[in-house]
Amino acid sequence: MKVLLGFGRLILSRKRFEIAHGVRTRTEVFVVSAEAGGTTGWGSGTPSSLVADSAENCVSALSDFCRHDIRLEDYFDKNTSSNLRKKSPSASAAVDIAMHDLKGKMEGRSLSEMLGGRPRDIEISATIDLACGESAGEEAAKLVQSGFRIIKLKIGKSVEEDIRRVFAVREGVGTDVRIITDANCAYSYDEAVAFLDETADARLEMLEQPIEADHLDHYGTLERVEETFVEFMYRVPSGGRLVLCADDARLIELAQGAPAPILSYGRSLAADVRYTTMGWSEDGGRFSVTFPDGRAVECAMRVP
Secondary structure (H helix, E strand, O other): OEEEEEEEEEEEEEEEEEEOOEEEEEEEEEEEEEEEOOEEEEEEEOOOHHHOOOHHHHHHHHHHHOOOOEEHHHHHHOOOOHHHHHHOHHHHHHHHHHHHHHHHHHHOOOHHHHOOOOOOOOOOOEEEOHHHHHHHHHHHHHHHHOOOOEEEEEOOOOHHHHHHHHHHHHHHHOOOOEEEEEOOOOEOHHHHHHHHHHOHHHOOOEEEOOEOHHHHHHOOOHHHHHHHHHHHHOOOOOOOOEEEEOOOHHHHHHHOOOOOOEEEEEOOOOOOEEEEEEEEEOOEEEEEEEOOOOOEEEEEEOOO
């Protein structure tokens, strides 16, 4: 079935929002429509320099892609979007979302059902930016009172100030609320380690994007990469859990002796959570997942 593609560019004003790399007062969004047989799917993408993308790249990529005829079957069977992804990740995301939305609507199914799952509620977080400063704890308390149970705290201005804000938020929300931090790649390796060490008692759930990818050259050798894995694994407290791929024998070996228990997954017979491929067809793949308590669940994914 032939699909007619179109796109639009939206520049949306937003409340002043401060992160480690600057202040944002607007968001640029590209919206893609995919129409076939009287049904329309919608998708969107936001260009970001963090993935080497820009608004100009997105416009160029979408202008070219939307000019060509495309069949719904070809998009899913022949990886039609691979070249688009190389030109602009945000353009590719917008088209991919729109095509999946279209296919789901035409089949009368949700995306989760298309991929072999089932609809369920997903708990979202509320974000506190850097502009809140020392009042982050009070702001977090208000958000919890309004119903949020996950707080995402933007950090990256300075390690010392970030540590104070983390403990202010923990004090403001109590012990039962989950806290995520996001440095937006502002830390060096040493700063990220220092931050994690000093905030261990705050029981953070995650430190997102601590360092730039360019810092990977800091390690220099495979041995140093392994040493870094070990350092981080030993910083997970005994009450936490290391989730590791059992198919990577070296990773499992490195984790031995770490204070936190290990939950492994993979195809290996030694995995705690093990999957077994059952077969593939034009409709996708089927596999079985066996859990530590012996339960086995058959799953289907409508992807190649």
